Amino acid sequence: MGSRGCSCWLLSLALLCSLAAAKEQYHEFVIRETTVKRLCKSQSIMTVNGQFPGPTLEIKEGDSLIINLINRGRYNMTLHWHGVRQMRTGWSDGPEYVTQCPVRPGQSYRRAPSGGTPTPPGSAPPSMAPSSSAPAMAPGEWWDMNPVDVVRAATRTGAAPNISDALTVNAQPGDLYSCSSHDTAFFPVTSGETNLLRFINAALNTELFTNLLRFINAALNTELFVSLAGHNMTVVAADASYTKPYTTSLLLLAPGQTTDVLVTFDQPPGRYYLAARAYASAQGVPFDNTTTTAIFDYGAANNASSTAIAMPTLPAYNDTTAATAFTTNLRGLRKAELPSRVDESLFFTVGVGLFNCTNATAQQCGGPNGTRFAASINNVSF
Numbered sequence: 001m002g003s004r005g006c007s008c009w010l011l012s013l014a015l016l017c018s019l020a021a022a023k024e025q026y027h028e029f030v031i032r033e034t035t036v037k038r039l040c041k042s043q044s045i046m047t048v049n050g051q052f053p054g055p056t057l058e059i060k061e062g063d064s065l066i067i068n069l070i071n072r073g074r075y076n077m078t079l080h081w082h083g084v085r086q087m088r089t090g091w092s093d094g095p096e097y098v099t100q101c102p103v104r105p106g107q108s109y110r111r112a113p114s115g116g117t118p119t120p121p122g123s124a125p126p127s128m129a130p131s132s133s134a135p136a137m138a139p140g141e142w143w144d145m146n147p148v149d150v151v152r153a154a155t156r157t158g159a160a161p162n163i164s165d166a167l168t169v170n171a172q173p174g175d176l177y178s179c180s181s182h183d184t185a186f187f188p189v190t191s192g193e194t195n196l197l198r199f200i201n202a203a204l205n206t207e208l209f210t211n212l213l214r215f216i217n218a219a220l221n222t223e224l225f226v227s228l229a230g231h232n233m234t235v236v237a238a239d240a241s242y243t244k245p246y247t248t249s250l251l252l253l254a255p256g257q258t259t260d261v262l263v264t265f266d267q268p269p270g271r272y273y274l275a276a277r278a279y280a281s282a283q284g285v286p287f288d289n290t291t292t293t294a295i296f297d298y299g300a301a302n303n304a305s306s307t308a309i310a311m312p313t314l315p316a317y318n319d320t321t322a323a324t325a326f327t328t329n330l331r332g333l334r335k336a337e338l339p340s341r342v343d344e345s346l347f348f349t350v351g352v353g354l355f356n357c358t359n360a361t362a363q364q365c366g367g368p369n370g371t372r373f374a375a376s377i378n379n380v381s382f
Helices: 002-021 147-157 301-306 320-328
Strands: 024-038 041-048 064-071 108-111 139-142 166-169 185-188 194-199 203-207 210-213 223-228 233-238 241-248 251-253 259-264 271-279 291-297 350-355 372-377
Touching (some): 166 291, 223 320, 251 259, 251 320
Parallel strands (some): 185 291, 194 210
Antiparallel strands (some): 024 041, 064 108, 139 166, 194 259, 203 210, 223 251, 233 241, 233 259, 271 291, 350 372
């Protein structure tokens, strides 16, 4: 009886410790347009709390996360969560008018993506712990025209979206473009460090000499090859799920996809390009065939103007072999438990194709040969 009482007491203590460790975090995202100048052209981009990439949220398993989104822009907005599984809450993720209603200009929306209980409206939010995050890294695209108009024109005409005028890293095209010599993302690092590069949204120090950097492919609809000159990368996670580690010199990032990699900066002190270019295997479809760069510097800052920058070798834009080699090496860290018996097999083909138009000269048929681009599942669209 005494042993049983001791076991119950230990279990209760463990539960209390677990509850005590969990926290409720409150964050406010204010979405607004900010005018920036790139390639000698000014354009508005959407920012979160005046930042792009947006702020980093550091949470632990068991924490309750509350996000209050305030839309002060001119367009509808939605929140999309890569790596946060929407269990029975699919209406709180995805594009507007497809899986969720948008947050209209001037409106707000409160969401607890981790499943925590939202704070009642009007109550004071808890205090926020200081963050030790390093800068985020987000490959993306830049248009000289309004990107919202780019999407609307493609939807209206049935044609592919206008190709971007530049690819970017953290909204910076890099110094390989004209009128962009000073628009390059720059990341100082320390020789000998091992860094965890997360291709999503932020960076976090985990222990001495180990930094956590996160990247996301923020491009509209362009897959990107990414490589860091002179360095191998060990992939350890994708979309917030751990993977079986494997080493590669090349990453492939789909739009919105995240990838975490370990990098040891063990090369001679100098400056090294992180470069990204499009992977586009579809024949006859135009795309942005340029290269964006960022600079990793560990030791050459004092004589940067006289130091050559090492450039990685990227595959050809249509190198499907390189793309397949990366994706087929993604493996789960743990073996999944699957049913030994399958009662019914379902087969789905998801893709983008060309739909014939009854009137090939119609304004809505701007695709190749008077057709219209449309996404489909098993060749059915809506």
